[in-house]
Each structure stands twice: as C-alpha cells, then as structure tokens.
Amino acid sequence: MNFLNLCVQISFILIGISLILVFFRILVGPSNEDRIVALDLFTANGIAFFSVYSLFYMNNIFIDIGLIMALIAFLGTIAYAYYLERRLLK
Numbered sequence: 001m002n003f004l005n006l007c008v009q010i011s012f013i014l015i016g017i018s019l020i021l022v023f024f025r026i027l028v029g030p031s032n033e034d035r036i037v038a039l040d041l042f043t044a045n046g047i048a049f050f051s052v053y054s055l056f057y058m059n060n061i062f063i064d065i066g067l068i069m070a071l072i073a074f075l076g077t078i079a080y081a082y083y084l085e086r087r088l089l090k
Contacts, residue, residue, distance in 0.1 A: 004055075011052045019045050036080050043073035 022042045029035040047066040054062035 008052055008056045012049075012056075015045055015049045015052065019049070033084070036077065040073055040077050043069050 019042065022038050022045060025038040026035050026042065029038055047069050050062045050066040050069070054060060054066075
C-alpha cells in the first residue's frame with residue numbers, strides 16, 4: 001500500500017463520518033435555515049467524496065459529476081435565499 005492509497009482510504013472514512021453528522025443535522029435541524037445550510041454542506045461533502053473516488057479509480061468522469069453537483073447546490077442555495085428574502089419583506 002502506497003501513501004496515496006492510505007490517504008484516500010482515510011479520506012473516505014472522514015468524509016463518510018462527516019456525511020453522517022451532516023445528515024443528522026438535516027434531520028434534526030432546529031430551523032429550515034439550518035437544514036438548508038446542512039444540505040449545502042452535504043453536497044460539498046458529496047463533491048469531496050466524488051473527487052476522492054475519482055482520484056482512487058483514476059477516472060475523470062466523477063470530477064464532472066462533482067462540478068454539476070456544485071452548480072445545482074449553488075443555484076438551490078441562491079433560490080432559497082431569494083425565497084427567504086421575499087418572505088421576510090412581506
């Protein structure tokens with residue numbers, strides 16, 4: 001086992017733990033705003049997972065999936081912020 005494989009395996013474990021904790025925050029979050037932030041963090045962890053997965057299997061297609069997830073998460077966060085702003089103004 002070389003150093004890269006060890007780092008990738010440790011990264012998988014840490015990202016998995018982070019995904020579990022963030023999913024718990026999505027379920028238990030005290031407010032909708034906390035849930036949206038946790039969902040954004042969940043997608044960021046998903047992007048990290050796909051990046052490490054791509055590195056492990058030496059396949060660049062998963063980097064594209066991560067970029068698409070980042071764009072969708074960004075647009076979703078912006079849309080929800082716009083919704084909250086409109087709701088608070090009324």
